[in-house]
Amino acid sequence: MLLDDDFLLTTLWAKRLYHGHAEGMPIIDYHCHLDPQAIWEDRRWEDLSQVWLRDGAAGDHYKWRLMRANGVPERVITGEAEPYERYLAFVRALERAPGNPVFEWSHLELRRVFGIDLVICEANAREIWDRANERIAEEDFSARGLVRRFDVRCLCTTDGPISDLRFHRLISEHEDEVGFRVLPTFRPDGLTGVDQDGFAAYCGELSRISGIEVRDWEGLKAAAAQRLDAFHEVGGRLADHGANSFRFVRVGEQEVARTVATALGGGAITSEQADAYQSALTLFLMGEYARRGWTLQVHGNCLRNDSSVGLAAAGRDAGFDSVGDQADFVSELARLLDAAQAVGDLPKMVLYSLNESDYLALATLCGSFQGDPAGTLGDVRQRVHFGNAWWFCDTFSGMKHQLTTYAEQSLLGNFVGMLTDSRSFLSYPRHEYFRRVLCHMVGEWVEQGRLPEDEAWLGGLVEDICYNNAHEYFGFFS
Numbered sequence: 001m002l003l004d005d006d007f008l009l010t011t012l013w014a015k016r017l018y019h020g021h022a023e024g025m026p027i028i029d030y031h032c033h034l035d036p037q038a039i040w041e042d043r044r045w046e047d048l049s050q051v052w053l054r055d056g057a058a059g060d061h062y063k064w065r066l067m068r069a070n071g072v073p074e075r076v077i078t079g080e081a082e083p084y085e086r087y088l089a090f091v092r093a094l095e096r097a098p099g100n101p102v103f104e105w106s107h108l109e110l111r112r113v114f115g116i117d118l119v120i121c122e123a124n125a126r127e128i129w130d131r132a133n134e135r136i137a138e139e140d141f142s143a144r145g146l147v148r149r150f151d152v153r154c155l156c157t158t159d160g161p162i163s164d165l166r167f168h169r170l171i172s173e174h175e176d177e178v179g180f181r182v183l184p185t186f187r188p189d190g191l192t193g194v195d196q197d198g199f200a201a202y203c204g205e206l207s208r209i210s211g212i213e214v215r216d217w218e219g220l221k222a223a224a225a226q227r228l229d230a231f232h233e234v235g236g237r238l239a240d241h242g243a244n245s246f247r248f249v250r251v252g253e254q255e256v257a258r259t260v261a262t263a264l265g266g267g268a269i270t271s272e273q274a275d276a277y278q279s280a281l282t283l284f285l286m287g288e289y290a291r292r293g294w295t296l297q298v299h300g301n302c303l304r305n306d307s308s309v310g311l312a313a314a315g316r317d318a319g320f321d322s323v324g325d326q327a328d329f330v331s332e333l334a335r336l337l338d339a340a341q342a343v344g345d346l347p348k349m350v351l352y353s354l355n356e357s358d359y360l361a362l363a364t365l366c367g368s369f370q371g372d373p374a375g376t377l378g379d380v381r382q383r384v385h386f387g388n389a390w391w392f393c394d395t396f397s398g399m400k401h402q403l404t405t406y407a408e409q410s411l412l413g414n415f416v417g418m419l420t421d422s423r424s425f426l427s428y429p430r431h432e433y434f435r436r437v438l439c440h441m442v443g444e445w446v447e448q449g450r451l452p453e454d455e456a457w458l459g460g461l462v463e464d465i466c467y468n469n470a471h472e473y474f475g476f477f478s
Helices: 012-022 036-040 048-052 061-069 083-094 101-114 122-136 143-149 166-173 199-210 217-233 253-264 271-292 308-314 329-342 356-368 396-409 429-447 455-474
Strands: 027-029 152-159 181-186 238-243 295-300 348-353 384-386
Touching (some): 036 143, 101 122, 181 217, 199 217, 217 253, 238 271, 253 271, 271 329, 356 384, 356 396
Parallel strands (some): 181 238, 348 384
């Protein structure tokens, strides 16, 4: 039966571990793209199309990609199509998607959020639509209600340095009423893009919000540090760097200062200057993160906005990205971590690659930077994590690959678990999916005689991976 109580749980031990330990654990969603304003205002929706597929300019680009592949016009996907037309187009696309994780996720969303156990197909489309819309009209169906429904204790949004953090402050001041913690994550894309149009204007905005004039490299660093303090004051404990590609180039401070002066003056920046500036800025920020006890996430090796036509038609984050192919991504990252560790500035880190061919290299890189061999950083259990299967790797086979690699190269019992990386309030069943895959895999190892039949021990490890490790490692509640 489709998505029955034991789906993906193919052994007795998998069932015992999931139902007895994983299923009831709370959630910490330490990386997502939910809108804090929508949480503060307790957003509501008009119909299934709006909450499931497209809400204003935002939506679920995983679903949009499938619709495009099925020949659905862009007008229907991201344009001003009628809600039912958009919904029906998605239903028809999903009927062509066996094996795609969106097929299983969408059915999970329908069951867990709406209580509807029908197969998503054209024959059932109208009944699903009507029943889901009845549920959407109920008073508890709202942004906060959905987060509380899945027992999310903390979620971390993604925010630029020039964010005023207004809604995070409001939520923090009314946390008992909201029912969960919402913390900002420092995402410095606007600062790293020294070679991009608008860099000088962005630094002007940074000056305004920080109160520190960004006229040069020293001013930029001081303003960035002020923003980190502002994030920290409202509970921020995470940074996230999008290293779509990364080259570590080490130059002196004077040369970095000249690059910043050129960029602020509107001059052209070479690719090597940009790499050197980004390396210097990242090292500076890593030291700031380490001093504040923060964790740095690095998401890398992806291609953004592959289709210029698609970008022009639908904008960024609309499903026109793909897996990167920078062959030396991990070795360049290794040079960054080595430089930070050498001066005692290596923060806690979670490293992700969108390219599965990086998995073994990335997992072993993490192993090289555990502990505190020089006695300058302080001991941290699993200082550097090999991050979960992310984005295009966020599949049944991708999760098993990541978990297996982590286990074979480090201590799986220390892993900080799943995140949604989503803009949709319906995405929390993805944590269930991950937990089922985790228990499926551990259950197989027990059946194969690779692990002892010790439920207390195994169940404790599963509970740690699902929630406890993230709670301890990130320090969101301290």
